Amino acid sequence: MDLSGMRDTGSELTHYEGTEKLLEIWFEPSGKSDIPDKVTHDLKAIPRERLVELLGLVHCEIVSEKCRDDLHAYVLSESSMFLSTKRFILKTCGTTTLLNAIEPIMKLAKEFCDFVVKDLFYSRKNFFRPELQQVPHQSFASEVQYLDTLFDNGAAYMLGRINGDCWYLYTLDNTNQNQPDQTLEILMTNLDPKVMKHFENTTGRNGKDVTKESGIADLLPDCQIDEFLFEPCGYSMNGLLPKDGYVTIHITPEEKYSYVSFETNIEMKDYSEFVKKVLTVFNPGKVVMTLFASKTAKCGTSRKALREVFMDTYRRHDRQFSEFQCYDLTFATYIRDDIV
Amino acid sequence: MDLSGMRDTGSELTHYEGTEKLLEIWFEPSGKSDIPDKVTHDLKAIPRERLVELLGLVHCEIVSEKCRDDLHAYVLSESSMFLSTKRFILKTCGTTTLLNAIEPIMKLAKEFCDFVVKDLFYSRKNFFRPELQQVPHQSFASEVQYLDTLFDNGAAYMLGRINGDCWYLYTLDNTNQNQPDQTLEILMTNLDPKVMKHFENTTGRNGKDVTKESGIADLLPDCQIDEFLFEPCGYSMNGLLPKDGYVTIHITPEEKYSYVSFETNIEMKDYSEFVKKVLTVFNPGKVVMTLFASKTAKCGTSRKALREVFMDTYRRHDRQFSEFQCYDLTFATYIRDDIV
Numbered sequence: 001m002d003l004s005g006m007r008d009t010g011s012e013l014t015h016y017e018g019t020e021k022l023l024e025i026w027f028e029p030s031g032k033s034d035i036p037d038k039v040t041h042d043l044k045a046i047p048r049e050r051l052v053e054l055l056g057l058v059h060c061e062i063v064s065e066k067c068r069d070d071l072h073a074y075v076l077s078e079s080s081m082f083l084s085t086k087r088f089i090l091k092t093c094g095t096t097t098l099l100n101a102i103e104p105i106m107k108l109a110k111e112f113c114d115f116v117v118k119d120l121f122y123s124r125k126n127f128f129r130p131e132l133q134q135v136p137h138q139s140f141a142s143e144v145q146y147l148d149t150l151f152d153n154g155a156a157y158m159l160g161r162i163n164g165d166c167w168y169l170y171t172l173d174n175t176n177q178n179q180p181d182q183t184l185e186i187l188m189t190n191l192d193p194k195v196m197k198h199f200e201n202t203t204g205r206n207g208k209d210v211t212k213e214s215g216i217a218d219l220l221p222d223c224q225i226d227e228f229l230f231e232p233c234g235y236s237m238n239g240l241l242p243k244d245g246y247v248t249i250h251i252t253p254e255e256k257y258s259y260v261s262f263e264t265n266i267e268m269k270d271y272s273e274f275v276k277k278v279l280t281v282f283n284p285g286k287v288v289m290t291l292f293a294s295k296t297a298k299c300g301t302s303r304k305a306l307r308e309v310f311m312d313t314y315r316r317h318d319r320q321f322s323e324f325q326c327y328d329l330t331f332a333t334y335i336r337d338d339i340v
Numbered sequence: 341m342d343l344s345g346m347r348d349t350g351s352e353l354t355h356y357e358g359t360e361k362l363l364e365i366w367f368e369p370s371g372k373s374d375i376p377d378k379v380t381h382d383l384k385a386i387p388r389e390r391l392v393e394l395l396g397l398v399h400c401e402i403v404s405e406k407c408r409d410d411l412h413a414y415v416l417s418e419s420s421m422f423l424s425t426k427r428f429i430l431k432t433c434g435t436t437t438l439l440n441a442i443e444p445i446m447k448l449a450k451e452f453c454d455f456v457v458k459d460l461f462y463s464r465k466n467f468f469r470p471e472l473q474q475v476p477h478q479s480f481a482s483e484v485q486y487l488d489t490l491f492d493n494g495a496a497y498m499l500g501r502i503n504g505d506c507w508y509l510y511t512l513d514n515t516n517q518n519q520p521d522q523t524l525e526i527l528m529t530n531l532d533p534k535v536m537k538h539f540e541n542t543t544g545r546n547g548k549d550v551t552k553e554s555g556i557a558d559l560l561p562d563c564q565i566d567e568f569l570f571e572p573c574g575y576s577m578n579g580l581l582p583k584d585g586y587v588t589i590h591i592t593p594e595e596k597y598s599y600v601s602f603e604t605n606i607e608m609k610d611y612s613e614f615v616k617k618v619l620t621v622f623n624p625g626k627v628v629m630t631l632f633a634s635k636t637a638k639c640g641t642s643r644k645a646l647r648e649v650f651m652d653t654y655r656r657h658d659r660q661f662s663e664f665q666c667y668d669l670t671f672a673t674y675i676r677d678d679i680v
Binding site for chain 1: 484495497502503513656657658660661662
């Protein structure tokens with residue numbers, strides 16, 4: 001994550017914003033009859049150099065990649081990008097300008113795949129230091145203002161507390177028949193410095209060592225892991241699971257602004273025990289959790305699949321359940337007992 | 341509602357903000373032993389002239405009142421005030437400055453009743469014209485900033501859409517054992533002009549006539565109604581129900597910014613049929629609904645008590661269910677089919 005030039009460890013003013021901006025777009029064929037011959041209805045048909053151009057607009061670059069027939073997974077200088085047949089995911093941290101990618105990816109999807117947008121999700125937790133972001137990312141209100149120029153059926157929400165930790169979502173208010181989909185995100189702050197030691201690149205350990213020794217490798221034993229350990233610190237991993245499945249973890253270990261994000265679309269009927277495992281590995285002081293479940297998701301509603309997390313060491317702060325046209329969402333925040 | 345001098349029907353620039361600010365405070369004895377002799381643990385012991393002073397700070401005044409042993413209900417120049425033994429409710433519209441009342445009512449409750457705040461709810465829908473409000477009411481962010489100077493355990497939320505209709509709530513994040521309580525609010529805009537005709541004070545009808553002819557009287561047949569018809573238009577009513585129960589309705593009929601609020605703490609197991617009745621009387625284009633249920637409320641959770649409203653003419657826009665320490669809340673918005 002040093003590639004952005006933001007992490008200057010010599011300065012008192014140093015800040016690195018681990019908090020990601022997350023974009024997920026589902027595409028579908030335009031349905032028009034005048035399709036050029038060379039079109040393939042598959043986002044993975046977009047040439048790699050065009051993706052590199054796209055990432056340039058966002059101010060990040062590819063540092064590692066693992067490509068399978070069903071899923072292309074890229075570790076970026078700031079977080080991750082995933083392309084499957086119809087789903088595009090871009091997650092970027094630091095002061096990247098993720099919203100710059102939306103119009104270009106729509107154009108690429110049209111040009112190479114004859115695709116149009118079917119559904120879209122832009123989300124993020126509140127930043128530690130919003131004033132350090134580039135326009136329009138300094139406030140969610142200005143992000144919404146920009147997104148509303150692209151979509152006429154956008155719906156913008158804020159969950160959690162205005163005067164505390166919160167999480168923002170922009171999605172489309174549409175009633176398209178949707179895909180079976182369930183996505184869990186666990187966004188952690190105030191992490192245990194002892195755990196974060198693993199992710200400082202000063203121990204002579206490589207990425208594979210860190211994945212194993214930190215306990216990350218045991219979370220989802222059957223995934224193909226592509227990890228990257230940054231200089232002087234920071235860690236990113238993409239894990240490929242069967243059937244278009246993925247997991248991605250990004251770690252900013254510095255104590256002043258420690259941040260870990262965990263995201264997966266693995267299908268589970270009940271995530272409660274799994275969430276406990278993740279919290280045990282990272283031991284965060286504060287946790288924001290979200291679970292999206294589409295109407296056709298195998299887990300049923302997100303409320304059923306993400307029940308109360310019972311751990312002696314955590315107390316629930318907030319829990320909210322939202323129903324959209326094609327998805328529902330459970331949002332919850334927990335705080336470790338020793339955190340005031 | 342003409343008393344505020346805001347409704348100047350001769351001007352193109354006329355706007356009347358029907359949207360209320362709503363404050364509900366539950367008090368409890370301080371528990372200290374050095375209580376003065378004259379103290380009564382009852383908010384109704386606060387002298388009327390002190391309440392009039394309090395309302396002066398908010399920029400409204402009493403226009404009608406109905407006082408019973410268990411409940412004192414006041415119709416105000418801008419909406420309503422209710423005092424029962426431990427519960428204080430103040431609801432004010434226009435450009436009133438409701439937050440000015442919080443510190444003074446806390447002082448009055450301490451002086452006359454030896455009461456301290458047990459729980460608090462400040463809420464409102466988004467204003468039509470926030471820029472016309474007085475400081476700090478021009479944005480919820482600035483209201484929260486003020487409230488945070490008074491309370492160190494305040495939690496502020498936004499439900500609904502940032503780029504559409506939304507509803508704000510400030511409450512206390514406490515775990516006090518609480519009271520059985522359930523409160524329904526239905527906030528309606530884009531109302532049927534034919535229905536609104538009833539509330540223009542040009543027909544020679546008095547308040548009692550209007551209550552009857554509009555269908556309001558039939559909504560809750562067993563309540564003692566105190567209504568007020570304003571010049572040149574506008575209507576307010578307080579209804580007293582058994583056991584500390586109340587209903588209150590406020591109507592701004594002007595087509596450009598029509599607004600009706602309905603609120604009651606009547607105990608029902610399922611509000612769905614009742615909501616339909618209210619919508620049938622007023623025929624709003626847009627509806628924001630909230631139901632609070634305390635942990636000890638007879639209805640169980642608000643989610644169970646406010647199910648989907650099935651009416652052919654309305655489609656659901658949003659539904660969100662929030663769990664707080666001592667209360668839960670169901671928020672929902674509906675839009676009539678002919679409204680784009």
